[in-house]
Amino acid sequence: MGRTSDARERLLEAGERLFGERSYGAIGVAEISATAGAPKGSFYYYFPSKQEFAVAVIDEHWRRQKEEWSSILSAEGSPVDRLHRLFEATAAVQREAKSGVGAVAGCMFGNLALELSSTEPVIRERLQEIFDTQVDMVGAALGDDRREMATAVVANLEGLVLLAKLRNDPSLIESQWDSTARMLEAGASA
Template structure:
């Protein structure tokens, strides 16, 4: 049996880390390959293009993040507590980044969405799907909180969930610009006001 190469996984790992810290446009295939310790020919053996790599990078990042979120949502707690756990999971990476490197790198999906707003349609479609899945998770929790009489019925759960995800993304963006993790402390109180929990 031949030796199994981990070159593909190394390329994906490097891509995910470098795209979070450097962005998409400033990052070249040669730099990704150098960081991963693989030859450029290996890149094109596994990926048709940088755009294809980016879609797979988003897929892998979301698969890992979704597992963490689903574990938090499986906790035997009330819907508001699970909603808060979901919020903490979504912003927790930023706190970890700052404590480990002194910098907030932002959300991979939000960073790519801002950078690629008018280009790379495959990447934008995949990002939209990821955000839709996040909104769906939040909407289900808001629906459960409503059933428990904890949240009013003035606005639809989907609209509230979209507002909540946008609020998280916006706060992460501001925290990144200022490199100030203290701004992340504002997310949950803002969610409480949005949902009428405060």
């Protein structure tokens, strides 16, 4: 009986870390393979192209993030309380990244969307699906007929993560929660 390889998982972990530290365009297959401790041939065994690899990394990252979002958004409390916890959890991830590597990582999905949305349609389409699902999840937490508000909340969170990355300051996400709460309150009374 042959030995089971964990090369695919190691490649995905390496890709997620490298995409978080730099960019899609700055990283090659050789570096991904070396970081994973896997032969370059293993990369092409599991992933026919770097683009397909990126989609697999995105999907793995989303699988974990979606579980976290689901847990937070379906927990007890008012919709505003649950969204506040989502913002707090997002800030915590950015604080952890900063304490680990000295820099706010930002959002992998946002980073890749900014870099690749005009050049890699397959990646752009997958990222659109993820952001649409995020809006659906926030909309479900807010209640019926709240898609516009849910879109505004996701856009606000994504924008705050981008600014936190730019300023290398994860506290920006939490410090802007009050303005998000006011937006939600104004939308509820409209």
